[in-house]
Amino acid sequence: MRRDVFQAIADPTRRDIIQLLAGKPQNLNSIADNFDISRPAISKHIKILTECGLVIIQAEGRERYCHVSLGGLRQVAEWTNQYREFWNEKLDALGDFLAEEKKNKRKK
Structure with a gap:
């Protein structure tokens, strides 16, 4: 098997x-x-x-x-890579959001 x-x-x-x-x-x-x-x-x-x-x-x-x-771990790497890309995008967006918030607080 x-x-x-x-x-x-x-x-x-x-x-x-x-x-x-x-x-x-x-x-x-x-x-x-x-x-x-x-x-x-x-x-x-x-x-x-x-x-x-x-x-x-x-x-x-x-x-x-x-x-x-x-x-054989290539299959695992390929599968997890799709989630790595997803989370990188989400974390980049969060970083951009936090940077904008920090910038807005300084303006006040």
Whole structure:
């Protein structure tokens, strides 16, 4: 099953795993050492991240290393960008309004 990127990043532990792997690839045990949850729970989080394409697992000898693949976050960036533009416009309008109010108060 291919999961949704939004579903994957909805969980704070998965966001922390992405942040951790952005620094360098790590094996499952190394990832688990950074959290106060069980290794099976970390494996479940990694599975979800893998299913949505944010993590790629590569076998290197007996170890399985997790590599982050941030390209999947492009969808999130595009979705949030539309709201960024909206709020920038609103905040610019508010700034203009406040500047005009300040100017009008000085005139009085």
